[in-house]
Amino acid sequence: MKNYVIKVTLNNTDCSRTLAIPADYGFGELNDIIQIAFGWENYFYHEFDAGGTLIADDANEDFDLLPEKFRYEFEANLEFFLMNVKHMTYTYDIEQPWVHEIEVEGVLEEGFERPVLLESSGRMIVEKLLDDDTTSVTFGDAVNKDLINAILSETFDY
Numbered sequence: 001m002k003n004y005v006i007k008v009t010l011n012n013t014d015c016s017r018t019l020a021i022p023a024d025y026g027f028g029e030l031n032d033i034i035q036i037a038f039g040w041e042n043y044f045y046h047e048f049d050a051g052g053t054l055i056a057d058d059a060n061e062d063f064d065l066l067p068e069k070f071r072y073e074f075e076a077n078l079e080f081f082l083m084n085v086k087h088m089t090y091t092y093d094i095e096q097p098w099v100h101e102i103e104v105e106g107v108l109e110e111g112f113e114r115p116v117l118l119e120s121s122g123r124m125i126v127e128k129l130l131d132d133d134t135t136s137v138t139f140g141d142a143v144n145k146d147l148i149n150a151i152l153s154e155t156f157d158y
Helices: 027-038 078-084 145-155
Strands: 003-010 016-022 046-050 053-056 070-072 087-092 098-108 116-121 123-129 135-142
Touching: 003 027, 003 078, 016 027, 027 046, 027 078, 027 087, 027 145, 116 145
Parallel strands: 053 070
Antiparallel strands: 003 016, 003 098, 016 116, 046 053, 046 087, 087 098, 123 135
């Protein structure tokens, strides 16, 4: 199965993850993969910016405010953007934004059936939801590659 090798780097930190992603996955799966690989808890809205196209799982209810280049996650073809754009950003939590840079590093023609964490740097993120609906974010344990890959394998076992 064809895979894209991407490097996801959390801005202003030493945290990065290099991942192999099956080519037939979508933006929703990519969100879940990033959440697992970094340790996010998926509490908040997220969006991708792929070459000026905003891609999100839902939209502001005022459709007049949507950018001209907006796509829903379930409509946008991830492989098209990985082949043609090569660089995207992923923002998690718009109120307290955590911006991740996504770079395409290569293609594996005979890759994995599920996403795989190939390399990592930095630590895992510990995200706690507070009573006022904000989060406390700290850096926790070192990345356990085997554990992350086990979670990815179990999550994407379909």
